[in-house]
Amino acid sequence: MSVTLSEFAKNLNVETAFTVLAVAKILKAQGKDVVELEIGDSPFETTASAKAAGEQAIRENQSHYCPSPGLPAFRAEAARFVRDEFNIPAKDDNIVVGPGAKIFEQFFCEAFLNPGDGVLVFSPHFPTFLPNIERREARAVLTPLRQENEFRPDVAAIETFLKTDRAPKAIFLNSPHNPTGGVATDQDLRDIAALVRGKDVAVFSDEPYCHMVWKGRHRSLLEQPGMLDQCVAAYTFSKSYSMSGWRLGFAVSAAPIVDAIGKMINTCLSCVPPIVQLAGAAALMHDQIERDRVMQLFREKVVLLTTGLNQIEGFKTLDPTATFYVFPNVAPICNRLKITSHGLALYLLEGADEKFGVACLGGECFGEAGAGFLRFSCAEPNERLKHALDFIPVAISRTQKVGEYLEKHPKFRLAKPYAVTG
Numbered sequence: 124m125s126v127t128l129s130e131f132a133k134n135l136n137v138e139t140a141f142t143v144l145a146v147a148k149i150l151k152a153q154g155k156d157v158v159e160l161e162i163g164d165s166p167f168e169t170t171a172s173a174k175a176a177g178e179q180a181i182r183e184n185q186s187h188y189c190p191s192p193g194l195p196a197f198r199a200e201a202a203r204f205v206r207d208e209f210n211i212p213a214k215d216d217n218i219v220v221g222p223g224a225k226i227f228e229q230f231f232c233e234a235f236l237n238p239g240d241g242v243l244v245f246s247p248h249f250p251t252f253l254p255n256i257e258r259r260e261a262r263a264v265l266t267p268l269r270q271e272n273e274f275r276p277d278v279a280a281i282e283t284f285l286k287t288d289r290a291p292k293a294i295f296l297n298s299p300h301n302p303t304g305g306v307a308t309d310q311d312l313r314d315i316a317a318l319v320r321g322k323d324v325a326v327f328s329d330e331p332y333c334h335m336v337w338k339g340r341h342r343s344l345l346e347q348p349g350m351l352d353q354c355v356a357a358y359t360f361s362k363s364y365s366m367s368g369w370r371l372g373f374a375v376s377a378a379p380i381v382d383a384i385g386k387m388i389n390t391c392l393s394c395v396p397p398i399v400q401l402a403g404a405a406a407l408m409h410d411q412i413e414r415d416r417v418m419q420l421f422r423e424k425v426v427l428l429t430t431g432l433n434q435i436e437g438f439k440t441l442d443p444t445a446t447f448y449v450f451p452n453v454a455p456i457c458n459r460l461k462i463t464s465h466g467l468a469l470y471l472l473e474g475a476d477e478k479f480g481v482a483c484l485g486g487e488c489f490g491e492a493g494a495g496f497l498r499f500s501c502a503e504p505n506e507r508l509k510h511a512l513d514f515i516p517v518a519i520s521r522t523q524k525v526g527e528y529l530e531k532h533p534k535f536r537l538a539k540p541y542a543v544t545g
Contacts, residue, residue, distance in 0.1 A: 147159050169369070170364045177402035180398040186396070190385075200407045201220075221357075227327070231327040235293055241288040243264050246490040246492040276305075291324060304443065331358065431508070439451060448501070450499075462537055471515065475514075
């Protein structure tokens with residue numbers, strides 16, 4: 124290769140779930156039976172009105188350019204949706220559409236960050252937060268989420284960041300939280316708003332799992348007075364409406380911020396396809412009952428997997444609070460087998476059995492604070508979840524196979540035992 128890649132490109136970290144997904148697909152193509160619990164995708168069909176509206180849009184040739192911030196009809200419906208469901212005082216000009224929620228991480232960073240700015244990130248964290256901060260040559264300041272605090276954001280850590288960082292400019296907040304399932308309480312959000320209100324500090328609030336709150340209802344920082352002016356909240360249709368492949372999401376913020384993000388969409392995406400937006404608008408208008416029914420099916424899966432994992436010696440999982448992930452502490456097992464948590468995850472997939480495997484992720488895929496944990500998605504039929512639960516204790520009992528796997532993959536040897544709490 125004659126052209127040198129940038130340092131950013133050479134060192135770019137990615138979302139490991141897609142890497143493990145690729146390994147799982149290769150093994151399945153070779154004939155291995157794999158229960159795929161690595162990727163955060165929905166096993167259900169796209170909701171009915173969304174499919175019908177998408178088909179109708181194709182028939183009506185809704186296949187041309189549209190305004191970069193989004194179709195007026197979509198923006199109006201999205202504003203109504205967040206007003207009605209989350210008490211967010213949004214109007215049409217507070218909405219900007221994008222291909223999913225993830226892209227708004229990048230746009231948020233481009234909107235607010237300059238080189239050297241400090242960004243507080245609660246960790247374990249979604250893997251693409253840091254690359255988007257690095258794009259702007261800003262600094263990620265990591266602070267841990269702890270299982271003993273139900274993985275809630277520590278308000279005191281925000282106060283410390285604002286007081287001690289040399290250039291505090293932004294906070295990344297993710298609630299309901301991927302990978303842990305933690306949820307910021309209403310009081311947490313009130314306290315966070317009180318700390319940042321009126322300061323030159325912006326908050327990115329990542330809220331894809333807004334309909335997967337199993338205790339109470341979803342709360343957004345944008346409910347709090349004045350937060351539209353300082354916060355960008357991102358939503359997606361991937362989870363609630365099983366539309367991951369449609370690539371549709373939107374962000375909510377103050378009109379000047381939305382206008383700036385609209386310009387970014389103009390310069391790199393042009394627009395989100397009208398066909399997709401019309402399908403999403405129909406979902407928001409008509410598919411609430413179907414959506415809520417499917418969310419309860421997700422909850423059943425989370426309860427099934429949580430209950431089953433907690434019956435395995437060495438697993439410690441909190442009661443389900445939100446999302447369709449289960450995030451057990453497996454430090455005792457890793458210490459006994461002398462394997463890292465991601466090594467354990469890949470062993471369950473590749474090394475424990477020739478004919479059967481379970482795909483999941485090691486917690487360190489979400490930052491060092493996740494080491495000693497595993498993340499399981501519940502995106503498989505319940506019977507498949509039960510097969511995984513039956514297999515895991517057998518797999519970790521095969522100490523000889525663990526040793527053989529570590530011989531082939533020495534990078535997964537645990538150099539230092541994980542701390543064991545509780």
